[in-house]
Each structure stands twice: as C-alpha cells, then as structure tokens.
Amino acid sequence: MIQKPRGTQDIYEQKSKQYNALEKTIIDVLKTYNLNEIRTPIFEAKELFVRSVGETSDVVSKEMYEFLDKKGREFVLRPEGTAPVVRSLIENKLYAQEYLPLKLYYVGPMFRYERPQTGRYRQFEQIGVELLGVDSVYQDLEIIGMLDSIVQALKISTQVELDINYLVTGEQRQIYIQALKKYLLTFNDLCADCTIRIQKNPLRALDCKIDAKKFNACPQMADYLTPSDQARMQMILSAAQKIGLKTNINQNLVRGLDYYTGLIFELKYLSKSLGSQSTIIAGGRYNDLVEDLNGPALPAIGFAMGVERLIWILEENQINLGHDDALDLYFIVINQQAMESTLELMRDLRNHGFKVELDFLNRSLKSNFKQAEKNHAKNIIVLGDKEIQTQTLIVKNQITNTQTEIAMTDLTKFMKAGQ
Numbered sequence: 001m002i003q004k005p006r007g008t009q010d011i012y013e014q015k016s017k018q019y020n021a022l023e024k025t026i027i028d029v030l031k032t033y034n035l036n037e038i039r040t041p042i043f044e045a046k047e048l049f050v051r052s053v054g055e056t057s058d059v060v061s062k063e064m065y066e067f068l069d070k071k072g073r074e075f076v077l078r079p080e081g082t083a084p085v086v087r088s089l090i091e092n093k094l095y096a097q098e099y100l101p102l103k104l105y106y107v108g109p110m111f112r113y114e115r116p117q118t119g120r121y122r123q124f125e126q127i128g129v130e131l132l133g134v135d136s137v138y139q140d141l142e143i144i145g146m147l148d149s150i151v152q153a154l155k156i157s158t159q160v161e162l163d164i165n166y167l168v169t170g171e172q173r174q175i176y177i178q179a180l181k182k183y184l185l186t187f188n189d190l191c192a193d194c195t196i197r198i199q200k201n202p203l204r205a206l207d208c209k210i211d212a213k214k215f216n217a218c219p220q221m222a223d224y225l226t227p228s229d230q231a232r233m234q235m236i237l238s239a240a241q242k243i244g245l246k247t248n249i250n251q252n253l254v255r256g257l258d259y260y261t262g263l264i265f266e267l268k269y270l271s272k273s274l275g276s277q278s279t280i281i282a283g284g285r286y287n288d289l290v291e292d293l294n295g296p297a298l299p300a301i302g303f304a305m306g307v308e309r310l311i312w313i314l315e316e317n318q319i320n321l322g323h324d325d326a327l328d329l330y331f332i333v334i335n336q337q338a339m340e341s342t343l344e345l346m347r348d349l350r351n352h353g354f355k356v357e358l359d360f361l362n363r364s365l366k367s368n369f370k371q372a373e374k375n376h377a378k379n380i381i382v383l384g385d386k387e388i389q390t391q392t393l394i395v396k397n398q399i400t401n402t403q404t405e406i407a408m409t410d411l412t413k414f415m416k417a418g419q
Ligand code: ATP
Pocket: 080, 112, 114, 119, 120, 121, 122, 123, 124, 125, 126, 255, 256, 276, 277, 279, 280, 281, 282, 283, 304, 305, 306, 307, 308, 309
C-alpha cells in the first residue's frame, strides 16, 4: 500500500468541514479590514528564502524541501508566505502609488522538513496577512486589533495571550548586536548552531531551542531602543491591553526569521496541551525586506497563523463555528422510473441555491432514512408509483415533523416559501 508522506495529512469528512468553517470565519474577518487575496506559486527559487528568511535561520538551514528542476535550477517548496508576497510585489510593480497601501491575505500550504508532532507537520496550512506601504504606529495598532477580531470570531479570546517585543532598529541595531555578541562569547558550553550564530547572526541565538534558556542575563533590547521606538512600544502595549488581549512584553522574543524590524509578536495558546507548538499566530514589522530584495524602500507589517494548531484548539474546546452544512432536501426514489424527473427537480432546486441529495446506490428505504439523518436533511421526499401517477409529492419536514402534499411542479416555489 502506498502511504502519504510522513508529516502530511489527508483531510476529509468532519475535519474538512472544520477547515472550511475556520477559513471562512477568518477570511470574513480579514475582509472587514478591506484585505484582498493574493495567490503565489507553491514553489519558488531557493534564493528568495536564503536572502529574506536568512541563511542562519532554522527554516533555511535545516527545514527546506529543495529540488532541482530538469534544467538544474534550484527550487524549494515554499516554507513561508511573506517572501513570495514581497517577490510578487517587486516583480509586478505593485509598489506603484495607485496600489498603495497594499492590504493582502493569503491561504495555502507551506512545507518544512521538521520532526512531525502534534501541531507540527511537514505540510501545513497558513493564513497570512501582509500590509505594505505604511509605517505608522496606528497601523501597528490596527494589526493588534485584527488579531483580537480573529480570536473573537474563533471564540478563543480567553484562551490566548499575546507576547510582544520591539526589535532594535537603525543604527542602534548594530550597537545592540555587538553587546549581545560580547555577552554570548562569555559562554563556552553553547550548541554547535549557536557557536556559528555568534559570528554570523547573534540575534538568532535568542531563538535557539537548546540554549535560549541560558540567556536570562543577556543585554536587554529595551535599553537600546531609541526614545521614539520606546514610546511606540509603550503605545502598542497599552492599546493592546485596552483592546482586552492579555499582553506581555517578552524581551527575548526575536522570531525565527531574519527580516523583522520593530514590533514583533506571537499569539500563544494558554493551555499546555500543544507543548512547544503553542504559538498559533506570529509576525511583525519588516520595513527593510522589500529593499533587501532589490525593491524600493517600502515599509510593511504582517503575520501568519497556523491552521492545524487553530483546528486543534477548536477541537480541544469543542468549539463549533456554527456553519450550517445541513441538506435542504433528501430524495428517496423507490421507482427507478422517477429518477430522471427527480434529477430535473433537483437541478431546478440547485439553481435556486438549495442543497439537495439523492441516493444512486439503490439503498433500502430504511438505510436511506439513516443517510438523510446523517446529512441532517431538513426535508425528505419519497418518490414511488403513486407520486409518479398523481404528479404530487409529500414533503416531510424533519424539523417540525409535519407533512405537506404539493404538486410536483410547485416544489421549488414551496421550498422558497419555507426559507
Ligand atoms: P515554531 O517555533 O513552532 O517552529 P515558527 O516560528 O517556525 O514556529 P512561523 O514561521 O512564525 O513559525 O510560522 C507562523 C505560524 O505557522 C506558527 O506560529 C505556527 O502556528 C505555524 N507553523 C509553523 N511551522 C509549522 C509546522 N511545521 N506545522 C504546523 N504549523 C506550523
């Protein structure tokens, strides 16, 4: 038997309904913020991620699915969504004034070669948001508001907390990094990765899964912020608290990707059940990335959420997002001669937006009623000899437990009246 690759999933039945409901709920929220969807390829040039996410990040150094195409070009299955959006913006010149500010969201699979665990897969889905063209504290606040709107819509706002930090920007960044490097060099027991990071990218050490806990006494980023950055951070913190999100400053939060500047955040699930997979939404400001990828100087902020982790949380808390997937009408055809005219009736109903179903497997009457129940059918019609002769139908309403006899030609009209 051929099996699915390790760390991937088949999503069907109840679970696929849950994915649909979750995506719809979140996208509906994003649309209230006037965001539009962007779709980019699932594979991209490897260089795109090396130059943006960063060579020393775990994602690029260990987790990418890389392949050569038939002409020997280096591609990867995309591990994240921000770099492709920025690539697309530059390639399509979406930075022209007429498009700005760009307010985009994307939905789709990402690929990372990681050890599979609960909430950690090799193919997983992200819904991401990227706002480009504005550098304003009020937009930072709007993003925090968006996070709150999302967790409200998902009914999990009391189950999460927001960790925020502010990465040193501009000239102060180099000064901080030098101080951090000096501090890190005082250790002689760091992991092999951190030993390299000290030289290549000391900030990365703060994100190390092995060593990070040793760095309690490291130089504090807050001490290196410019006064205006400090004021901005304070404003964000108090606004987040006003919104009602439980918010903490986490000085050692640096995030796993290299391109962040200024505000960064992680929204975490409070319960311990997801272990080290408790971060469900993560992001921040990346004002330099567009320029770093040879585009114009264009400020930006964004975040991505892990759909599998959100699904897990909904399941653990038995949250039903309340999308109605019930059938409007289930047909049971006893006399096969009625099949064609039933299909005709169904086509008309479907053209009017009704969700209807008919059994093609010649099930018994009893098992057909079971199927109708499984599909939460609101109405059932049984079609036999009598119905064909008299051209009438009996609609059994399963909710009110009533029956109505109508002319066959009146079915759609009858269903519309009952809406
Ligand atoms: P982690 O520390 O858990 O590895 P990360 O910092 O690598 O996360 P990001 O690159 O910021 O994650 O991705 C944003 C979100 O995407 C994460 O917060 C998480 O919800 C989700 N995510 C990341 N990697 C995976 C994965 N392998 N499987 C499922 N979801 C993931």
